[in-house]
Amino acid sequence: MTEQLAVVGGGYMGGGIAQTLALAGFRVALADVDARTTRDLREKLIMGVQRYAEQGLVDRDAARRVPELLTAAGSVAEAVGEAVYVSEAVPEDLRIKRTALAAIATAAPERTVIATNTSSLPLDALAEAVDRPFIAAHWFNPAPFLPLVELAGDDEDALALAERLLARAGKITVRVPAVPGFLANRLQFALFREAAMIVEEGLATPEQVDLVVSNSFGYRLPFFGPFQVADIAGLDVYAASYATLVERYGDRFSVPPSLAERVAAGDLGLKTSGGYRQTPADRRDALQDYRDHAFTALAALRAKVSPA
Numbered sequence: 001m002t003e004q005l006a007v008v009g010g011g012y013m014g015g016g017i018a019q020t021l022a023l024a025g026f027r028v029a030l031a032d033v034d035a036r037t038t039r040d041l042r043e044k045l046i047m048g049v050q051r052y053a054e055q056g057l058v059d060r061d062a063a064r065r066v067p068e069l070l071t072a073a074g075s076v077a078e079a080v081g082e083a084v085y086v087s088e089a090v091p092e093d094l095r096i097k098r099t100a101l102a103a104i105a106t107a108a109p110e111r112t113v114i115a116t117n118t119s120s121l122p123l124d125a126l127a128e129a130v131d132r133p134f135i136a137a138h139w140f141n142p143a144p145f146l147p148l149v150e151l152a153g154d155d156e157d158a159l160a161l162a163e164r165l166l167a168r169a170g171k172i173t174v175r176v177p178a179v180p181g182f183l184a185n186r187l188q189f190a191l192f193r194e195a196a197m198i199v200e201e202g203l204a205t206p207e208q209v210d211l212v213v214s215n216s217f218g219y220r221l222p223f224f225g226p227f228q229v230a231d232i233a234g235l236d237v238y239a240a241s242y243a244t245l246v247e248r249y250g251d252r253f254s255v256p257p258s259l260a261e262r263v264a265a266g267d268l269g270l271k272t273s274g275g276y277r278q279t280p281a282d283r284r285d286a287l288q289d290y291r292d293h294a295f296t297a298l299a300a301l302r303a304k305v306s307p308a
């Protein structure tokens, strides 16, 4: 018998989380504010999964099993009563979250792992409402289609359970520190702030910024993170660019100390081997081949999937 999970809060994120877990073959009990709301949400989620299956976005057999696996609970207590893992996805409000977490903790078995999907609330402040293994498992929207779930917390068993369950649901988990924004939102919001400033300064329209990003460095991001990109570009090139940018934009563009140290030591990234990712010299050609193949395949994909 497959494991019993629960999702509390069946809105935008909780709904997608429930769909994903049921598509992975888990039994999922959903609870929202009351039984009727939960029943309506369940119906919508099942119809959503059917639409995904019709469009070939998810496995048809997995989708067919969702109505049996995804159930609407009459209450939070009923949803979590037999769950080994509960995903909490109620609104991003400390008071609402603490109330919901306390209700979950009161009704769930002692060893049940409770995972909050909070985007930004401090984990410590939420943990006060919970008397058991508690972690953050931060999904990305749309939950069925974005691979990453950030995991934070310090309960090793709870993290390991989440890793096992989420791997079965096809997710990539990364353990991250329990800091505001975790890793992804700190990076994403830093970029958005700069983008908004460009528009606010009247330098470009939102359309121009979006075009520039998705056709330049954004084009690399499905395959490489910022450190690999910097290693490939050349750390000396990055350091020289910061030296120019800091003159115009101030301290937020000062050369990062780790970059300055590497350049001073002659570690210029891929061209001298090493760099942040310590790519060995004999892997350089393979990495560049991978990059060129990846970008060519991405061009073909973009031609096939035309924008909405």
Ligand SMILES: NC(=O)c1ccc[n+]([C@@H]2O[C@H](COP(=O)([O-])OP(=O)(O)OC[C@H]3O[C@@H](n4cnc5c(N)ncnc54)[C@H](O)[C@@H]3O)[C@@H](O)[C@H]2O)c1
Residues within 6 Å of the ligand: 008, 009, 010, 011, 012, 013, 014, 031, 032, 033, 076, 089, 090, 091, 092, 093, 096, 099, 100, 117, 118, 119, 120, 138, 139, 140, 141
């Ligand atoms: N929207 C995103 O893109 C996104 C991405 C990552 C994380 N998150 C986080 O996920 C969480 C949920 O966000 P959302 O966008 O899905 O919100 P949402 O408003 O779409 O959904 C919240 C759901 O919780 C229900 N709810 C409220 N109080 C409840 C209670 N006491 N018990 C049970 N259900 C209750 C609401 O009726 C609603 O259906 C938030 O913590 C948010 O920060 C959101």
